[in-house]
Amino acid sequence: MNINKLLTTITLCFFTSLSVLSQSNSLTSSPYSLYGLGTFNSTYTGKTSGIGGTGIATSSSKFINNLNPASLASVPLKTFFFDVGMKSEYGVQIDGGVSETKNVANFSNMAFAFPLSKKSGVSLTLIPYTNVGYSLSNIKTDIEGTTSYFVSDIDGSGGLNSLKLNYGYSLLDNLSIGATGSVLFGQIIENEIDYIGSNVLTIYDANSYSGFQFGAGVQYEPIKDVTVGAVVTFPSLIGGSKETTVSQYYDDEIQYSDDLDDFELPLEVGFGIQKRFLDQVDVAIDYRMKYWTNTDQTDDLGTFVDQNILALGVEFAPSANPLKFWNNVEYRAGFNYDSGNLEIDNKKIYNYGANIGIGIPLSYDGLSMLNLSYTYGKKGQVYDGLIQENYHLITLNLSLAGQWFVKRKIQ
DSSP states (O other): OOHHHHHHHHHHHHHHHHHHHHHOOOSOOOGGGGSTTOEEOOOOSTTGGGGTTOOTTOOSSSSOOOSOGGGGGGSOTTEEEEEEEEEEEEEEEEETTEEEEEEEEEEEEEEEEEEEETTEEEEEEEEESEEEEEEEEEEEEEOTTSSOEEEEEEEEEEEEEEEEEEEEEEEETTEEEEEEEEEEEEEEEEEEEEEETTEEEEEEEEEEEEEEEEEEEEEEEEETTEEEEEEEEOOEEEEEEEEEEEEETTEEEEEEEEEEEEEEEOOEEEEEEEEEETTTEEEEEEEEEEOGGGSOOOBTTBEEOOEEEEEEEEEEOOOOOTTOGGGGOEEEEEEEEEOOSEEETTEEOOEEEEEEEEEEEOSTTSOSEEEEEEEEEEESOOSTTOOEEEEEEEEEEEEEEEEOSOOOOOO
8 A cells, every 4th residue: 555645545535524614504403403512422433433432441453432531542554544434314303293304414524544654653543523404484572562473484404513532542552542632613503484464584604603612531451351441621712703793675785804702612421341251242331521510501491401322332352264255244332321411491401312333344364344333212291392303323434444554565
C-alpha cells in the first residue's frame, strides 16, 4: 500500500465529510430535539452500535473505539484503521390518538487511527454531537389584549459536530491511560412562520455554536480475559451567536445579530467491564452518569436533570479460520437504557433500545469489517401533551484496516 496515496485519500475523505456534516439538514426527526442543543448522538464508530453502545472497557486492537481514549494504546503496530458510517432512522411519533411517521438518513461518522509507537496510538473522529430536526404546525397563540389569535409553523434543523482527538498510552502490559480533546461546532436553524390575519411574518434564526471539551480514560486488565475501564469528561461551556432575519408582506426585511448565553455541558463519568468466555464470547456492561443538576443550564420548556445510561453488549465470534468465511463472521446483540436529561411536568423523557448486529469480514485477518446493526427503541411517553417515539434505526459502518511501512516480499 502506498502510504502517500493512502494519506491523501483519507485527508480528502475527511474534509469532504466535514463539509457534509457541517451542511447536513438533520440526523433526527425527534420533536424532543427542540430542547437545549438537540438530542445527543446515539450512533458510534465500528461495531459499537451493534453491542448496545458499550465500549468503556473495550480495546482498539481490531477497530476504532471512540468511547475510551485509553483503548488507543492497543492499536497494532504498523496498522492503520479507517471507519466511515451511515445511518437511517424510521420513527413513529404518537401524540394522544394521532400518529405520524418520519424517516431520515445521512452520513454518521468518519474516523481513522494509527499507532505512534509500540505503547501508544492516536485517533481522529468526526461525529455528530447533537442532532436537531423538529417540525411543529398549527400552533395557536393568543394575541394579548384581544380575543384573536395567530397560527405558527416552526421548523428546526442542524446540530453540533464533534472533531475528537484521542490519545492512548500503555503504562504497563495490563494498564493503559488516555486523554481526549474535542472541538464542538455547528449551527442550529429555526424558521418560524406566523400567520396573522392577512399578513405573514417570517422569523429566521441561524444559531452558531462552538467550544471545547476535554476528558481522560483508563483501562486495566486485573486478570486474564477481564478488562475494566473508566472515563471522565470535564464540564465545559459552549458559546454562540445568533443571526436573525425578520420579513413580512407589508414591511422591509430586518436583520440583526446577538450573542447567545453560554450553554453549560456537565461533568460526565463512566465505568465499564468486559469479560471474555471460551475465547469466543465477549460480554460488556457500561454505566455512565451526566451531572446536569450541577450546571446552571435552564430551558423554558423543561428542567435539566441528572442522566443515567446503562448499556449491555454481547458478541459471539467463532474460532477464526481464514479458509472458512462463516467462522470469521461476528454476531452481536445489546440493550441500552437512558433515563434522559430532561424533565417536563415532572416526567422524564427516557429512552431505551434493543439491538442486534453482524460483522461481515472483508479480509482474511478479520480486521476489515462491514458492520451492520438494527435497533428498535422507544423514547418518551404519551402523557399530558408529551409524545412517544417508536423508532427503527439501521447503522452501517465500513471499518477498514491496512498495513503500512511494510515491504512487499517477492518470491
